[in-house]
Amino acid sequence: MEQYWSGxxxxxxxxxxxxLHRYGVITSRKVAEVMETIDRALFVPSGGGLQPYVDxxxxxxxxxxxxxxxxxxxxxxxxxxxxxxxxxxxDVGSGTGYLTACFALMVGPQGRAIGVEHIPELxxxxxxxxxxxxxxxxxKDGSLSVHAGDGRQGWPEFAPYDAIHxxxxxxxxxxxxxxxxxxxxRMVIPVGNIFQDLKVVDKNSDGxxxxxxxxxxxxxxxxxxxxxxxx
Ligand SMILES: C[S@@+](CC[C@H](N)C(=O)[O-])C[C@H]1O[C@@H](n2cnc3c(N)ncnc32)[C@H](O)[C@@H]1O
Numbered sequence: 132m133e134q135y136w137s138g139x140x141x142x143x144x145x146x147x148x149x150x151l152h153r154y155g156v157i158t159s160r161k162v163a164e165v166m167e168t169i170d171r172a173l174f175v176p177s178g179g180g181l182q183p184y185v186d187x188x189x190x191x192x193x194x195x196x197x198x199x200x201x202x203x204x205x206x207x208x209x210x211x212x213x214x215x216x217x218x219x220x221x222d223v224g225s226g227t228g229y230l231t232a233c234f235a236l237m238v239g240p241q242g243r244a245i246g247v248e249h250i251p252e253l254x255x256x257x258x259x260x261x262x263x264x265x266x267x268x269x270x271k272d273g274s275l276s277v278h279a280g281d282g283r284q285g286w287p288e289f290a291p292y293d294a295i296h297x298x299x300x301x302x303x304x305x306x307x308x309x310x311x312x313x314x315x316x317r318m319v320i321p322v323g324n325i326f327q328d329l330k331v332v333d334k335n336s337d338g339x340x341x342x343x344x345x346x347x348x349x350x351x352x353x354x355x356x357x358x359x360x361x362x
Pocket of ligand 1: 249298299
């Protein structure tokens with residue numbers, strides 16, 4: 132849970148990715164390429180004076196945020212081996228659609244990127260954002276889709292998944308998400324209430340689970356729609 136830079140000196144997407152590289156957050160060429168291709172500014176609400184390339188989460192309405200660029204880069208890298216062309220990925224709490232769009236480019240047209248978000252207005256917002264982005268084609272083809280629903284139940288229709296990303300902090304790891312992970316699959320999920328850890332959950336080939344802590348984080352809760360809107 133840190134911020135690598137603040138201020139508004141960075142005014143283009145490439146500058147943001149260069150900074151993530153400079154600070155040692157991005158080490159993967161593929162992740163750098165994908166983050167350069169998907170312009171973060173298209174996913175940050177305009178008109179509110181928000182600086183899309185600052186390394187900070189930003190409000191997107193409905194008590195939700197778009198995560199900070201360094202968290203997006205970290206999660207893409209943790210999942211990279213499970214985001215190879217042709218693989219299936221589930222993005223729970225897909226919010227603005229930014230990471231779902233990045234995932235779609237990573238897994239390519241033979242793969243499948245699914246976003247699940249429980250605020251219907253954010254589902255529509257994310258689809259509009261993706262349509263303006265370099266992931267418009269996967270959305271059109273159907274290799275990328277965003278659905279309204281409670282992500283704690285996963286999205287069984289396209290399970291099992293090679294990769295699951297959870298963009299909101301769960302009090303504990305939801306069992307349906309573990310069940311929907313393929314053997315060899317990996318999930319990245321923030322777990323905790325006030326103090327949260329980003330957990331990396333690997334499903335081994337015999338179906339057993341290995342869990343490790345990557346870093347401390349601060350995310351909005353993975354909760355019910357009603358609890359989130361109450362704030
Ligand atoms: C940190 S925000 C957005 C993260 C997203 N990766 C982004 O950067 O745009 C987390 C999202 O999780 C959603 N969320 C929270 N609980 C949820 C649930 N039970 N099911 C689906 N979405 C949920 C919130 O509405 C919010 O959009």
